Amino acid sequence: MKSATPKPDRSLVASTHDIVKLERRLFLRQGLSLGALTMLTGCDVTDADAVQKVLWSMSRWNDRVQAAIFDQNKLAPVYPESAITKPFPFNAFYSEAEAPRVEAATYKLELGGLIRDKMPWTLDKLYSLPQSSQITRHICVEGWSAIGKWSGATFRTFLERIGADLGAKYVGFKCADDYYSSIDMATALHPQTLLAFKFADQILPAAYGFPMKLRIPTKLGFKNPKHIAAIFVTNDYPGGYWEDQGYNWFSGS
């Protein structure tokens, strides 16, 4: 999952990222990387680009299918405390030591886009929202999963409080680790979508996304941004860090 994370050395960040990009470039050039497959023999760069276009449009089609399948009243399964995975894995596009250190005292959550009251929020104000907890399964795009406990404010409550346009299409996130992502409004309003300030009953450590992570048990891990610095509401597709490289945008569970 690449659900956002902490950050130590920028150099490492860059290298992991570059490797992924390089993989994609190689993919384009060598076509498919299935040496033995005769399906598309002799394909040159042009053919590979055409294949890429088809795959990307299928991914956009799958976004629409998933939006149609998504049921706002269907809750993700919840688990007992005994089911919690320990230790809970760290995951990001950089190493755990690189997780950003956000200063609590000076932190302010920036708001933008189709929001009535764009006043930045301090941590104290965020902590004063009604809080709840959930123990749910985090599923990584890589396939592994882990169960954790998150506590915070229902995202819907927050969106209503700031006067967000709940009829808009997207909610976007910019994070302190330069990660960015976006989700559909239907998922933003799902009752289990949580603006989480705590993990395992403790204030989120840097590794798990201090000062806050958007916990979405109905989406894959990389759609759960950490270290959120700004939230905006928009009708223009905002994309995302991994989404722009090829991960499916909706990535619902």
Added chain:
Amino acid sequence: MADQAGAAAAANGRISVHPLMVRITHWTNVIAMSAMIFSGWRIYNASPLFDFKFPRDLTLGGWLGGALQWHFAAMWLLAFNGLAYLLYGFFAGHFKSSFLPLAPTAVWNEFKNALRGRISHQIGVYNAVQRAAYVGVICVVIALILSGLAIWKPVQFQEIAALLGGYEGARLVHFAAMTLVALFILVHVMMVALVPRTFLPMLTGRAKQSSRGQGG
């Protein structure tokens, strides 16, 4: 094995062994299933369930994101092609005429004979082992698709996931079903290699009356 009364004889001495619909869905399935398995291996490598990875050169997609794109594009081809095949099989009588009767004792006897090198060939008719294998692999592919749905949407389709032991259980079922399909394909292709004259009829639909054998 000389009884060919059941096969429809054609004027030019050739008989029809594979209906057009079966041939179309078969070769479409070859493409879809190849894309699913080879991209699935790349996805598996991102977080292996067991202590091994698939050789990179045998995977499709280049990286996890590319493999997922292939997997979630090819799944539509696999599903709709499979659905067309099932509908044809049930409603055009193909399953009834080709796969029935399917008696366990006949399968067992045929299997024992096959191990002794005596495979019954009757042009245009599947022997008991073949019937069992084809019906079996259809069921396995259905399990493969259901477990895939549970992994893809463990919340929206949580009822299916629950049947398979939850998200992690569905991953194991998906892997096991893939393994069975891969083994089927291996044996199937080996049989065709052993009895090469069965290959062309899968393209043309017709076989010479004198030629015998169903291969894989």
